[in-house]
Amino acid sequence: MNDPFPFGLEGPTAFYLVLYLSTLLIHIVFMNYVLAGSAYLAAHSVFRGRTNEESPLAELLRDWMPFMLSAAITAGIAPLLFLQVLYQKHFYTANLLLFSRWMAILPVLIAGFYLSYLLKSKLVHRWPLAGRAAVGCGTFACFAFVGWSWVENHLLSVQSQQVWEKEYVDATLLYHNTELLPRLTLWFLAAFPTMALVVGWQLWYRQGRNGDGANQPVLKIAGSRRTAVIAVAGIIISTVAARYYWGKMSLDTRDTITGPVALPYLVMAIVGGVVQLGAWVPQYLAARLSKKWLIVCTAGLVINFIGMAVVNEATRLAALDITELYAKHKQAREVGGLFLFLLFLAINSGLMLYCLRLVRGGWQAAPKD
Numbered sequence: 326m327n328d329p330f331p332f333g334l335e336g337p338t339a340f341y342l343v344l345y346l347s348t349l350l351i352h353i354v355f356m357n358y359v360l361a362g363s364a365y366l367a368a369h370s371v372f373r374g375r376t377n378e379e380s381p382l383a384e385l386l387r388d389w390m391p392f393m394l395s396a397a398i399t400a401g402i403a404p405l406l407f408l409q410v411l412y413q414k415h416f417y418t419a420n421l422l423l424f425s426r427w428m429a430i431l432p433v434l435i436a437g438f439y440l441s442y443l444l445k446s447k448l449v450h451r452w453p454l455a456g457r458a459a460v461g462c463g464t465f466a467c468f469a470f471v472g473w474s475w476v477e478n479h480l481l482s483v484q485s486q487q488v489w490e491k492e493y494v495d496a497t498l499l500y501h502n503t504e505l506l507p508r509l510t511l512w513f514l515a516a517f518p519t520m521a522l523v524v525g526w527q528l529w530y531r532q533g534r535n536g537d538g539a540n541q542p543v544l545k546i547a548g549s550r551r552t553a554v555i556a557v558a559g560i561i562i563s564t565v566a567a568r569y570y571w572g573k574m575s576l577d578t579r580d581t582i583t584g585p586v587a588l589p590y591l592v593m594a595i596v597g598g599v600v601q602l603g604a605w606v607p608q609y610l611a612a613r614l615s616k617k618w619l620i621v622c623t624a625g626l627v628i629n630f631i632g633m634a635v636v637n638e639a640t641r642l643a644a645l646d647i648t649e650l651y652a653k654h655k656q657a658r659e660v661g662g663l664f665l666f667l668l669f670l671a672i673n674s675g676l677m678l679y680c681l682r683l684v685r686g687g688w689q690a691a692p693k694d
Contacts, residue, residue, distance in 0.1 A: 329589050330635050335651045337658035338411075345407035346634045352404055353630065355397035357519035360472060362386040362393070363437075363465040364513075365520075365555070366444060370461030371454075381548040385527055387445040390464075392680065394438055399673060403666070410657050412482065415645060419482035422492045423474070423500065430474050437467030469513075476509045477502075483644035507570035514566050515633075517559030518601060522622050525552050529614040553609035556622075560602050578640050587639035590632040597629025 331339035369383045409416055420427050443449055444460050452460075480502045481492070492500060528548045571579065582591055604621040608614055 327585050330586050330639060333586070334647070335654070337654040338647060338651055340658060341407055341411050341654055342638065345404055345411060346631075346638060348400070348403035348407065350630050350634055352397060352400040353634075354519060354523070355393050355400055357516035358393045358523050359390065359397050360468050360513065361516035361520035361555075361559075362390060362524075363441070363461075363468050366390070367458075367461040367465035370444075370457045380551075381528065381531075382524060382551055385524060385531075389527070390441040390445065391438065392684075394441055394468075396677060398434070399677070403670070411650070411654070412641075412645070413650065413653065415482040416478075418489055419478045422481060422489060423478060424498075426498050427474060427478065430471055433467050433470050437464055437471075440464040440467065472512060473509055476512065477505060479641075480504055480508070483641055504570070504573050507566065507573050511563060511566045511570050514559060514563035518556045518563070519626060521552050521556035521559065521605075522601075522619070522626055525549075525556070525608075525614050525619055525622070528552060529616060529619060532614065549614045550609055550612050552614070553605045556605045557602060557609065560598055560605075564598065574640075578643060581639050581643035582636055586642075587636045590635035590639075592632070594629050594632030594636060597625045597627070597632060600625030600628065 327333060331342055334342065363386075366383060366386055369380060373380060373383070440460060440463050444464055449457055449460055477500050481488075481500045532548075574582075581587060601622050604618045604625060608618050
């Protein structure tokens with residue numbers, strides 16, 4: 326491939342890759358909220374006081390965590406299906422080699438789901454520090470385990486037949502790869518700017534609803550500034566992590582990223598990060614969330630997301646011979662099912678928007694401070 330993505334690929338393959346990345350980006354928004362939000366709540370449960378009155382950010386994250394987890398799981402179904410259509414043998418082989426470790430994702434997700442409900446209950450607020458910390462850290466541990474499992478699966482799926490055979494003979498539960506920790510660290514740190522942006526919009530809406538109420542200074546300073554700090558720190562530290570991960574990549578992978586296939590998207594990712602950084606700083610200085618700057622942040626995040634998604638996928642395409650799968654992609658394209666996919670996408674999106682509208686109605690009906 327010597328053309329920018331997705332040019333240079335056959336039509337059916339390009340079609341499925343674009344659909345996969347488009348649906349994956351929606352999933353990542355919710356996933357980042359859950360991963361970074363649960364990490365923040367874990368730290369808050371250990372280092373802060375019994376109540377959440379001093380932290381509107383923690384209160385908001387607790388209230389929304391179960392819904393966002395449900396949204397992340399729902400939004401993850403489509404990219405998971407497209408992933409199987411695209412990479413078939415590679416994805417299935419990694420699943421089978423990881424076996425019980427991979428199957429453990431389901432019960433761990435269920436545990437994390439119920440822990441997130443327990444975390445927001447008033448009962449937990451009355452528990453001693455050890456109990457609150459156990460629930461908060463346990464919730465984060467569940468989601469961190471799922472993230473680790475997916476990173477491990479991805480790295481194993483792009484290996485050669487010889488590596489797969491060795492893993493099968495050794496019968497190990499864990500796959501050891503020098504890229505595992507840097508890649509997992511990068512995904513984790515990069516989740517915080519996304520979480521901060523979504524929370525920023527939520528806090529901005531609440532600020533507008535509460536007007537000049539008694540708690541408004543708290544929301545402005547403790548909420549707005551902390552959100553901006555999380556976003557800026559996440560962008561800077563994840564950039565450092567990306568540079569470290571770059572050093573762990575093979576020369577072929579680096580050549581792919583800086584080559585014609587992915588270079589334009591690498592530039593997009595960098596520009597998107599700079600735009601976000603530039604939009605968060607004035608909000609921190611003003612101790613106030615601004616609709617104008619949040620829109621700029623959103624645009625920067627979209628640009629960054631598109632760039633990073635293609636860069637990530639280009640590294641996978643470089644490790645595999647995608648041309649061997651052209652015939653299977655063409656066959657899958659001829660089967661149909663696009664109408665049903667779009668239909669249920671519209672239905673699920675409508676249901677999620679309806680849930681958000683119900684929550685908004687609850688906020689409007691609640692007494693103002």
